[in-house]
Amino acid sequence: MTEVVIAGIGQTAVGEHxxxxxxxxxxxxxxxxxxxxxxxxxQALFVGNMLSPIxxxxxxxxxxxxxxxxxxxxxxxxxEAAGASGGAALRQGYLAVASGLxxxxxxxxxxxxxxxxxxxxxxxxxxxxxxxxxxxxxxxxTSQAALLMRRYMHEYNVPSDGLxxxxxxxHANGVGNQYAMFQKAIKPETYAKAGxxxxxxxxxxxxPNADGAAALVLTRAELLPHDFxxxxxRIAGSALASDTLALHDRSDPLYFEAVHLSTGxxxxxxxxxxxQIDLFEYFDAFSIYAAIELESAGxxxxxxGWKLAAEGEIAMNGRLPCATLGGLxxxxxxxxxxxxxxxxxxxxxxxxxxxxxxxxxxxxxMVQSLGGPASTAxxxxxxxxx
Amino acid sequence: MTEVVIAGIGQTAVGEHxxxxxxxxxxxxxxxxxxxxxxxxxQALFVGNMLSPIxxxxxxxxxxxxxxxxxxxxxxxxxEAAGASGGAALRQGYLAVASGLxxxxxxxxxxxxxxxxxxxxxxxxxxxxxxxxxxxxxxxxTSQAALLMRRYMHEYNVPSDGLxxxxxxxHANGVGNQYAMFQKAIKPETYAKAGxxxxxxxxxxxxPNADGAAALVLTRAELLPHDFxxxxxRIAGSALASDTLALHDRSDPLYFEAVHLSTGxxxxxxxxxxxQIDLFEYFDAFSIYAAIELESAGxxxxxxGWKLAAEGEIAMNGRLPCATLGGLxxxxxxxxxxxxxxxxxxxxxxxxxxxxxxxxxxxxxMVQSLGGPASTAxxxxxxxxx
Numbered sequence: 001m002t003e004v005v006i007a008g009i010g011q012t013a014v015g016e017h018x019x020x021x022x023x024x025x026x027x028x029x030x031x032x033x034x035x036x037x038x039x040x041x042x043q044a045l046f047v048g049n050m051l052s053p054i055x056x057x058x059x060x061x062x063x064x065x066x067x068x069x070x071x072x073x074x075x076x077x078x079x080e081a082a083g084a085s086g087g088a089a090l091r092q093g094y095l096a097v098a099s100g101l102x103x104x105x106x107x108x109x110x111x112x113x114x115x116x117x118x119x120x121x122x123x124x125x126x127x128x129x130x131x132x133x134x135x136x137x138x139x140x141x142t143s144q145a146a147l148l149m150r151r152y153m154h155e156y157n158v159p160s161d162g163l164x165x166x167x168x169x170x171h172a173n174g175v176g177n178q179y180a181m182f183q184k185a186i187k188p189e190t191y192a193k194a195g196x197x198x199x200x201x202x203x204x205x206x207x208p209n210a211d212g213a214a215a216l217v218l219t220r221a222e223l224l225p226h227d228f229x230x231x232x233x234r235i236a237g238s239a240l241a242s243d244t245l246a247l248h249d250r251s252d253p254l255y256f257e258a259v260h261l262s263t264g265x266x267x268x269x270x271x272x273x274x275x276q277i278d279l280f281e282y283f284d285a286f287s288i289y290a291a292i293e294l295e296s297a298g299x300x301x302x303x304x305g306w307k308l309a310a311e312g313e314i315a316m317n318g319r320l321p322c323a324t325l326g327g328l329x330x331x332x333x334x335x336x337x338x339x340x341x342x343x344x345x346x347x348x349x350x351x352x353x354x355x356x357x358x359x360x361x362x363x364x365x366m367v368q369s370l371g372g373p374a375s376t377a378x379x380x381x382x383x384x385x386x
Numbered sequence: 387m388t389e390v391v392i393a394g395i396g397q398t399a400v401g402e403h404x405x406x407x408x409x410x411x412x413x414x415x416x417x418x419x420x421x422x423x424x425x426x427x428x429q430a431l432f433v434g435n436m437l438s439p440i441x442x443x444x445x446x447x448x449x450x451x452x453x454x455x456x457x458x459x460x461x462x463x464x465x466e467a468a469g470a471s472g473g474a475a476l477r478q479g480y481l482a483v484a485s486g487l488x489x490x491x492x493x494x495x496x497x498x499x500x501x502x503x504x505x506x507x508x509x510x511x512x513x514x515x516x517x518x519x520x521x522x523x524x525x526x527x528t529s530q531a532a533l534l535m536r537r538y539m540h541e542y543n544v545p546s547d548g549l550x551x552x553x554x555x556x557h558a559n560g561v562g563n564q565y566a567m568f569q570k571a572i573k574p575e576t577y578a579k580a581g582x583x584x585x586x587x588x589x590x591x592x593x594p595n596a597d598g599a600a601a602l603v604l605t606r607a608e609l610l611p612h613d614f615x616x617x618x619x620r621i622a623g624s625a626l627a628s629d630t631l632a633l634h635d636r637s638d639p640l641y642f643e644a645v646h647l648s649t650g651x652x653x654x655x656x657x658x659x660x661x662q663i664d665l666f667e668y669f670d671a672f673s674i675y676a677a678i679e680l681e682s683a684g685x686x687x688x689x690x691g692w693k694l695a696a697e698g699e700i701a702m703n704g705r706l707p708c709a710t711l712g713g714l715x716x717x718x719x720x721x722x723x724x725x726x727x728x729x730x731x732x733x734x735x736x737x738x739x740x741x742x743x744x745x746x747x748x749x750x751x752m753v754q755s756l757g758g759p760a761s762t763a764x765x766x767x768x769x770x771x772x
Contacts, residue, residue, distance in 0.1 A: 001618070021518070044626075053466075057509075058517040060468040063628040063761040067635070073647055075626040076762070080439075081444040088463045092478060099485040101624075131444040132407070208563075212589040238487075240430075240461040242449040249453070262457055282432045336401050375449040 003345030004097045006233045006382070008037025008105070008217035009225060009344040014181045014332035017211040022056050022112040023068045025213035030069040030108055033215035038229065040217055044075035044096055044107035048089030048334035049110055050082060054124040056115045065108060075168030076104070082128035083285060085109070086214070086339025087240070087369030093218050093376060094238045094380075095347045103223055109340030110213040121209060128372050130246040141372065142206055144247060145286035146198035149355060149374060152254055152288055156303035160200065163287040164191040165309025167204040167330075170284060170323045173316060174330025176356035177345075181210050181332030205287040210332035214340035216347075221385075233350045236364070237266035245375045256374035259296035263368070264381050270364070270381040274298055277381075278362040279349055280320055281342040283370040293368065294322075323358050339369035343380060350384040390483045390621045392768070393649065394423025394488070394603035395730040396412065400567045401457030402717035403597040408442050408498040409454045411599035416455040424615065427569035428492035430461035430482055434475030435486035435496055436468060436721035437490045440510040450626035451494060461488070468514035469671060471495070472725025473598070473626070473755030473764030477605050480624045482765075489609055495726030496599040501709060507595060514758050516632040526680045527758065528592060530633060531672035534759060538640055538674055539586060540650045546686055550577040551695025552673040553590040553716075556709045559702060561715025562742035563731075567596050591673040596718030600726035602733075607771075622750070623652035623767035631761045635682035645682035649754070649765050656750070656767040660684055663767075664748040665735055666706055667728040669756040680708075707745050710735060725755035729766060736770040752769055 010032025012025055020028075026047075034040065045066050053059040062076030081088040086109035093107040095161050113121055122142075127133035147223065167186065174180040186204065195204040214220065221232065241261035247253050267274060280299070283289040291305035299320065308314050314322035325331060325345040328338060346365035348354045367380045396418025398411050406414075412433075420426065431452050439445040448462030467474040472495035474481050478604050479619070480495040499507055508528075512521035515530065539548065553572065560566040572590065580588040607618065627647035653660060670676040677691035685706060686694050700708035711717060711731040714724060732751035734740045751768045 021520075041457040045628075051439075051444070053437075053513050056517060057513050057521065059436070059466060059513040060515070060631060060757055060761060062467050062474075063757065064516065064631040066628045067630045072630060073627055073643065075477075076467075077478070077626065080445060080464040080466060081448050081462075088448075091461075092463070092481075092614040095482050095485045095487065097479075098487060099481045101481065101484060127439050127443050127445040129446070130450065131442060132409075135443065143752060238462065241459055242431075242452045242462040245446060246455045257459065371446055371449065375446060 002098050002100055003221040004218055004235045005221045006216055006347050007219045008033040008348050010036060011179050011214040011341060011344050012212050013179045014210045014212040014334055016114045018114055022052060022058065022110055023064060025110050025112065026065045027069050028108040029213035029215040030106060032166045032216050037217040040104050040219060042071065042104045042217060044102045044105040045071060045076040046089040046105060046107050047080055047110065048086035048336040048340055050080065051111065051124045056112055075222055078304065081376040082371030083335065084339060084369040084371035084376040084378050085336030090216065090339060090343055090380060091238055091240050091378055094235050095180040097218050097220060104217060106339060107216040107218065107247040108213060109337035111208040111337045112211045113335065114211050133246050138365045143166055143198050144373065145288055146201035148253060149201050149288040151367050152291065155198065155254060158306055161188065161192050162306050162310060163205060163291060164188055166284055166287040166290045167191060169315050170327040171307055173324055173357055174326030177325040177331060180326040180330050181208060182330045201286065207285050207328035207333035210334045212332065212334035212337050214337050214344045215342060216343055226322035231351045232385040233347050234383050234385050235380060236383040237270035239265035240378045243373065243375050247373055254292060256296035256377065258294050258374045258377035259293050262377045266379040266381050270383065272364060277320065277364050277366045279324050279359050279365045280322045281346050281365065282322050283368055283369045284323055284329050287365035289370060316357065324357055324359060325354065339378065342367045342369060346382050350382055387731055388484050388486055389607040390480050390604055392602055392619045392733050393426055394419040395423060397565050397600040397727060397730050398598050399565045400596045400598040400720055402500045404500055405661050408444065408496055411452060411498065411597060412451045412494050412496040413455050414713055415599035415601040416492060419492065419603050423603040424491050426605060428457065428460065428490045428603060429763060430488045430491040431457060432479045432491060432493050433464040433474040434472035434722040434726055435464055436466065436471045437497065437510045442498055442762065467762040468757030469721065470725060470755040470762040470764050471722030476602065476729055476766060477624055477626050477764055478726060480621050483604050483606060493602040493604065493726060494599060495705045495723035497721035497723045498597045499595040499601040499721065500597050518526045519632050529584050530759065532587040532727055534639060535674040538677065540569035541640060547574065547578050548692050548696060549591060549673040549677060550574055552676045553577060555695055555701050556670060556713040556715035559710055559743055560712030563711040563717060566712040566716050567594060568716045587672065593671050593714035593719035596720045598718065598720035598723050600723050600730045602729055604727060605674065608713055617737045618771040619733050620769050620771050621766055622769040623656035625651035625655065626764045629761050631758065633759055640678060642678050642682035642763065644760045644763035645679050648763045649683040652668045652765040652767050656769065658750060660699050663706065663750050665710050665745050665751045666708045667732050667751065667753045668708050669754055670715050671719055675686060675756060702743065710743055710745060711740065725764065727756060728753045730770050736768055
């Protein structure tokens with residue numbers, strides 16, 4: 001098997017970029033990643049994007065971004081799997097290099113929510129759920145997450161501020177990330193007083209839709225110079241799994257089967273056990289997703305995922321640090337770019353370049369992106385090679 | 387290198403399916419393909435689709451279709467490259483099997499234009515061109531093709547009915563294809579009298595937007611039984627290339643550089659020369675595309691592509707049969723499904739299952755899908771193995 005490594009990483013600040021276009025965001029992240037990879041020129045581009053055809057009236061992002069980033073002519077396609085689009089693009093890039101048919105690929109996640117405002121975004125986001133049976137009833141991903149959260153709290157007798165640990169951890173970690181949308185810690189009282197979005201889900205239980213782009217250059221290890229200027233990070237495991245699109249089609253809505261499947265496959269491919277993971281970049285688009293994800297991945301007993309956050313076990317100095325550079329909640333959630341941001345951040349950790357947020361001696365990172373309530377789950381295990 | 391073969395093919399009739407939903411179309415094609423593959427169960431699904439997020443308000447097609455076709459849980463993503471989406475999905479499926487990490491994949495192309503009507507479709511189609519610089523001026527793919535056609539006819543002194551050979555060939559071949567939207571031949575007089583869409587492009591110079599789904603099952607040759615019930619067809623060459631999205635960014639608009647690049651790579655990988663190709667499923671979304679494609683692929687001298695059609699060289703009994711089961715013009719053009727239909731049809735030819743339209747002793751087929759004016763070009767060389 002070909003060893004696939006991450007040769008370069010790049011990212012823009014996450015936020016509301018009213019003055020920067022989608023293609024420019026992608027360009028900035030790409031330039032940074034190619035420079036970080038020592039100028040390695042990719043032969044293929046995989047774009048992770050969720051909503052550009054609707055929000056920016058721009059599809060065909062593969063060709064557009066290949067050309068705009070100065071790579072005119074190379075293989076280029078867009079990959080879509082709702083919120084997991086960035087993770088899915090990374091998976092396609094991995095498969096391309098692993099096939100031995102492509103030497104180096106560029107993976108770009110890019111999203112621009114702020115071309116439009118308000119209800120238009122909600123309507124666009126709802127295209128990731130079942131249009132004929134969910135969206136048509138007026139359901140949005142947020143209202144669905146609120147239903148999930150209520151059911152979870154009911155089943156497991158979770159107190160009203162039981163999930164507060166997720167946003168508190170995220171915001172604490174966002175302080176050390178210069179690219180994060182929110183670089184300010186929050187207190188438990190702030191969470192307790194926060195306005196409700198869709199009861200019991202408050203404004204801190206959901207990550208903000210944001211603009212941003214992140215990029216990765218992947219290649220085969222043997223194509224890099226022996227004195228490569230970064231510690232080498234390889235993709236030790238890669239897996240994507242799906243589940244029903246509609247939540248009502250599941251016998252157990254409080255368990256993410258696709259998380260279970262993709263985590264198991266990726267861990268098995270990496271040849272490790274879950275307790276060897278040094279950090280976990282989970283997908284906290286909603287606090288409730290993070291709780292169920294920890295449980296479905298096998299990192300918490302069912303009904304106890306929220307306690308890992310409440311008891312500090314996922315904090316920077318905890319047993320399993322999560323969302324180490326702010327997660328979706330504090331870094332921001334730029335849709336199809338998010339999965340690529342997660343991999344960029346995990347790479348920073350494994351290289352020892354995470355600054356104030358560095359997890360000491362990090363060797364294995366698990367990165368997981370979800371589309372909808374884990375209708376898609378993509379899991380990657382990244383490993384520092386030396 | 388792993389040998390990737392086409393184990394199963396399936397397709398629905400192409401047409402206006404007002405009464406069948408997108409997911410049902412995908413299901414019918416999938417069931418046919420899996421049955422044709424002897425029940426082989428795929429572990430991954432690559433969906434080629436162009437406009438469902440806009441026209442059907444349904445994104446996240448990977449998870450949706452994996453579940454709806456009874457494959458809940460498998461790896462599943464959507465791939466988008468405008469009109470080349472189907473070809474691009476085939477390319478991703480090929481890479482996945484070639485990597486050795488996935489044993490069998492399902493490639494489904496599906497499109498449903500007839501969820502909406504009229505201007506909404508034109509506006510959606512325009513998202514495949516450059517939104518900021520082309521679509522915003524009111525340009526649609528059809529009006530752009532008309533400009534290209536006018537320039538081509540001017541540069542090369544082509545008579546007013548010079549391109550008639552393309553639709554005449556397509557319609558002649560559609561007669562023998564039970565899945566084609568139009569199964570009726572047309573006469574030169576019919577072309578000459580046809581109403582103009584955007585001068586000089588008339589209603590026969592463009593393929594009809596249609597609904598349909600086609601599917602392929604790919605696997606490694608060694609995983610099939612020795613007495614497999616179909617002649618084996620392998621993917622001997624696979625390549626995808628890009629070009630500028632905006633036509634005005636090209637120094638020579640009458641040459642499709644991405645066609646040149648992807649044809650060259652695919653032919654080289656297959657280890658053959660162009661004159662070994664027995665049939666060519668080109669991308670006649672517009673007559674002018676077919677003419678320029680023949681030239682850019684190296685199958686005609688520049689300015690002479692139209693003569694191949696006019697002089698019968700691409701007819702069923704000609705030197706290089708093209709659009710052998712009707713092409714986009716007569717079979718119909720169901721957007722992201724089209725590239726998969728092309729591969730299904732080429733497989734029928736190579737297996738000797740093309741009925742009245744059979745090309746005798748066909749051994750090599752070239753299949754090419756375009757996104758926009760070849761802003762994306764995907765080329766596959768299929769080969770009968772025995």
